[in-house]
Amino acid sequence: MKRKGEEVKEKILNSLWLKPFTIQQISKEIDSNWITVEKFVKELEQEGKIKEIISTDKLTLYQKVDEDTYYNLPLKKEDKELFNFIFSTLLNKYKEKGKIPNRTEFAKSTVQVIHETNTPLPVVWYLYGQIPLMIADPQKDYSTQFKPDNHKKIEEISEKIVNNQNYSSTKELKLDHYERYNNELYSTKENLLSALKDKDTKKILDLFNQFYIVCPIGQDEEMFFLTDRLCVVVRKLKLLKLLKDNVINIALALDSLWKYMAINQLIDSLAKDKRYKKNELMQFYFNPVVESKKYMAEEAISNLESIYLSNLDDFDINTLELSKEAQKIRDIMEDWTGED
Numbered sequence: 596m597k598r599k600g601e602e603v604k605e606k607i608l609n610s611l612w613l614k615p616f617t618i619q620q621i622s623k624e625i626d627s628n629w630i631t632v633e634k635f636v637k638e639l640e641q642e643g644k645i646k647e648i649i650s651t652d653k654l655t656l657y658q659k660v661d662e663d664t665y666y667n668l669p670l671k672k673e674d675k676e677l678f679n680f681i682f683s684t685l686l687n688k689y690k691e692k693g694k695i696p697n698r699t700e701f702a703k704s705t706v707q708v709i710h711e712t713n714t715p716l717p718v719v720w721y722l723y724g725q726i727p728l729m730i731a732d733p734q735k736d737y738s739t740q741f742k743p744d745n746h747k748k749i750e751e752i753s754e755k756i757v758n759n760q761n762y763s764s765t766k767e768l769k770l771d772h773y774e775r776y777n778n779e780l781y782s783t784k785e786n787l788l789s790a791l792k793d794k795d796t797k798k799i800l801d802l803f804n805q806f807y808i809v810c811p812i813g814q815d816e817e818m819f820f821l822t823d824r825l826c827v828v829v830r831k832l833k834l835l836k837l838l839k840d841n842v843i844n845i846a847l848a849l850d851s852l853w854k855y856m857a858i859n860q861l862i863d864s865l866a867k868d869k870r871y872k873k874n875e876l877m878q879f880y881f882n883p884v885v886e887s888k889k890y891m892a893e894e895a896i897s898n899l900e901s902i903y904l905s906n907l908d909d910f911d912i913n914t915l916e917l918s919k920e921a922q923k924i925r926d927i928m929e930d931w932t933g934e935d
Contacts, residue, residue: 603627603635605672608644611659613669613875615648618655648879658879664729665721665861666880671870674716678729681708681716682737684750688757689733699765701733702726703772704756711752712745717868720860722853724772724781728865780809784853791846794839803829815859821852821892828899835906844899851895855888 603625610616610624622632636657639645649656664670670678685704689696696704706725709716717728743749762768766785773782783805790798803826810822825848832838838845862881866873877885 615656615658676741679737679739684753688753696733702731705731707756708752712748719864722857791842796838825896831903848895848899851892855892
C-alpha cells in the first residue's frame with residue numbers, strides 16, 4: 596500500500612509539471628479517483644512538495660514546489676538525477692585537488708560540462724552569467740547511484756575543467772565565461788562596474804554607450820527604454836560635472852536595471868528549452884517578479900533624473916567644456932544675426 600501511495604504521489608508531481616491544477620484536473624491527468632488524489636495532495640502539501648497558489652470557495656489550484664531550483668521552477672526527476680551526477684562528479688574532482696570551489700566556480704564548471712558533453716539539461720543566463728537551473732551548492736552532498744549513458748565523457752570533461760581552472764579572482768572567471776560564450780552584454784556590464792568603482796569618467800561614458808548598443812532590443816521594450824533613460828541621464832550628469840559625485844547613485848541605478856535585465860535573460864534563455872513555454876513561465880512564475888524588478892529600476896533611474904533636474908537651474912552653459920571645433924561654431928553663432 597505504501598509503495599502504491601508513493602507511485603500515486605509521483606504521478607501527481609509529474610502531472611503538475613509547469614502548470615498548476617485543481618484536484619479534479621489532477622485526477623483526470625493521472626486517471627485516479629478524486630478521493631485518492633485529494634488524500635495524497637494533502638500529504639504532498641504537508642511535505643512541502645506542492646502548495647496552494649489560488650484558493651477560493653469554487654477553485655483551489657496546486658503548484659509543484661522545487662526548492663532546489665531558482666524561483667522554484669519545475670525540474671523533471673530525470674533532470675535532477677543527471678544534475679546530481681554532474682555535481683557529484685565535479686565535487687569529487689575538486690576534492691582530489693584538495694579544493695572546495697566557491698559557488699561561482701561550481702556553477703560555471705557545471706555549465707561548461709553540460710555544454711562540452713552536449714548533456715540536455717536546462718541552463719540559463721542570469722545575474723552573473725550562465726547557471727544550471729538546479730542550484731549548485733558546493734557544500735551539499737550530491738552522492739548518487741545513478742549513472743547516465745555518457746558518464747565516462749562527463750567524468751573526463753569534469754577532470755579537464757577542474758585541472759585547467761586557475762583564475763586569480765572571481766571577476767576573471769566571470770569575464771572568461773562571458774568571452775567563452777560570446778556575451779558582450781555581460782562583459783560590458785562587468786567592465787562598467789569597474790569603471791564606476793574607479794570613477795573613470797571617460798571610460799564610464801564609453802561603456803554606457805557600449806551598454807546601450809548591446810542592450811537586447813527584441814526581448815522587452817521597457818528594458819530598452821529604461822537602458823536609454825539611464826544612458827541619457829549619465830551623459831547629462833557629465834555635462835553638469837556631477838558624474839563623479841554621483842557614481843554611487845549611478846551604480847545603484849545600474850544594479851537595479853541589471854536585476855530587471857537579468858530576470859528577462861533568465862526567462863528568455865529558459866524559454867528556448869523545449870521543456871518550457873514562455874507564456875506559462877510568465878503566468879505561473881514570473882509576472883509579479885518581473886513587475887517588481889521593473890519598478891525598482893524605474894525608481895532608481897528616476898532618482899538620478901531628479902538629481903540632474905534639481906541642479907539644472909544652477910548650471911551656467913558658459914562653463915561647458917567644448918572642443919576647439921565646437922568653440923569656433925559657438926563664436927560664429929554668437930555673431931550671427933540671422934540676416935544674409
